Amino acid sequence: MRAIVVRKFGEPMETAEMPVPEPGAGAVQVQLTAAGVNPFDLRMATGYLKNALPHDFPMILGVDGAGTVSAVGPGVTRFEVGDRVVGKFLVPPAGHGSFAEYSVLPEDATLVHIPAKITTLAAAALPTAGVTAQDMVDAAAIRPGQKVLIVGATGGVGSFLVQLSNIAGAHVIATAGPADADQMARLGAAETVDYHRAPVEDSVRFTHPDGVDVLFDLVSAPDALADLTRLVRTGGAVYSTIGSVDEQRLREREIRGGNIESRGAAPELARLLHRVDEGDVVIPVAATVPLSEAASVIGAPGARGKTVLAI
Ligand SMILES: NC(=O)c1ccc[n+]([C@@H]2O[C@H](COP(=O)([O-])OP(=O)(O)OC[C@H]3O[C@@H](n4cnc5c(N)ncnc54)[C@H](OP(=O)(O)O)[C@@H]3O)[C@@H](O)[C@H]2O)c1
Numbered sequence: 001m002r003a004i005v006v007r008k009f010g011e012p013m014e015t016a017e018m019p020v021p022e023p024g025a026g027a028v029q030v031q032l033t034a035a036g037v038n039p040f041d042l043r044m045a046t047g048y049l050k051n052a053l054p055h056d057f058p059m060i061l062g063v064d065g066a067g068t069v070s071a072v073g074p075g076v077t078r079f080e081v082g083d084r085v086v087g088k089f090l091v092p093p094a095g096h097g098s099f100a101e102y103s104v105l106p107e108d109a110t111l112v113h114i115p116a117k118i119t120t121l122a123a124a125a126l127p128t129a130g131v132t133a134q135d136m137v138d139a140a141a142i143r144p145g146q147k148v149l150i151v152g153a154t155g156g157v158g159s160f161l162v163q164l165s166n167i168a169g170a171h172v173i174a175t176a177g178p179a180d181a182d183q184m185a186r187l188g189a190a191e192t193v194d195y196h197r198a199p200v201e202d203s204v205r206f207t208h209p210d211g212v213d214v215l216f217d218l219v220s221a222p223d224a225l226a227d228l229t230r231l232v233r234t235g236g237a238v239y240s241t242i243g244s245v246d247e248q249r250l251r252e253r254e255i256r257g258g259n260i261e262s263r264g265a266a267p268e269l270a271r272l273l274h275r276v277d278e279g280d281v282v283i284p285v286a287a288t289v290p291l292s293e294a295a296s297v298i299g300a301p302g303a304r305g306k307t308v309l310a311i
Helices: 039-045 127-140 156-167 178-187 200-207 222-229 247-252 266-277 291-297
Strands: 002-006 014-017 027-036 055-060 064-072 084-088 094-096 102-106 111-113 147-151 171-175 191-193 212-217 232-240 256-259 285-290 306-310
Touching (some): 014 291, 027 084, 027 127, 084 266, 111 266, 127 156, 127 212, 127 232, 178 191, 191 200, 200 222, 212 222, 222 247, 247 256, 285 291, 291 306
Parallel strands (some): 212 232, 232 256
Antiparallel strands (some): 002 014, 002 055, 027 064, 027 102, 064 084, 084 111
């Protein structure tokens, strides 16, 4: 089968011919038709998890994937051949990811059925970014009418955060340039702030002198996040997906939150799929590229919504 691999941490990605994995006891083989791209894919390729998990090489990249169950191992009860499924294809040993024609997961991993109304391609965009956004909104416990500033709103996680914060009743302020302002408004942003024109802190302070209640930050380094945190009122909350929060300093200012590591698994993914199925959340797929062109989009800057590989 074709797959996108690296032969060592940090080596260039390449398309390789790999053996089709067979499902053992309790495991499910999925014939993948689409795989969602995340910044994490490049991090894994460069060894982000090398001290946390064993890895097999050549390492097949990709976490998010969707397709059809093509075989089941002995003892599998939750899935049958032909089921459409979506999941996170990252279990130890790492290196058997979703950027491939087939992958295998234990049936009790993060693997769930796709509701009939959702396409397989759209579902593949959901797991990492969508569930992270849902985890963040759950953690922040937003109350209706609160002001929520989202920095990095135009990408994968941000496009879900804007929607889920709006559904929670927030007044959403999203960072976006003029070309993306309409899309942010469609997803539920009440306002946008052009981060290329002026520092976000200054722009938001000008229009909201009393500050904001919640800051979700997906892109700022620690110093920049510390500046933005000055916008957050006492009793508010700040979350970073990239480890930029100084939790001690937050507590000193009586602000909740911290650095978030999404732990969302099958129940959380199923809950989000249900919200999509109900029509409350849309899956913002902005680009679909063939598997053979994966290297041109993995780790590329300037993401808009989600990019999906068609396999
Ligand atoms: N901790 C966790 O569990 C977890 C889970 C998921 C993701 N993450 C991390 O969270 C980050 C965001 O993930 P993602 O999937 O949303 O990434 P993404 O799809 O690449 O989106 C990032 C977005 O931020 C924008 N951006 C970059 N610099 C900016 C700035 N200074 N101000 C405002 N916007 C800016 C980018 O647009 P431009 O480049 O055009 O500015 C892009 O639209 C990544 O680092 C990812 O690894 C962590």
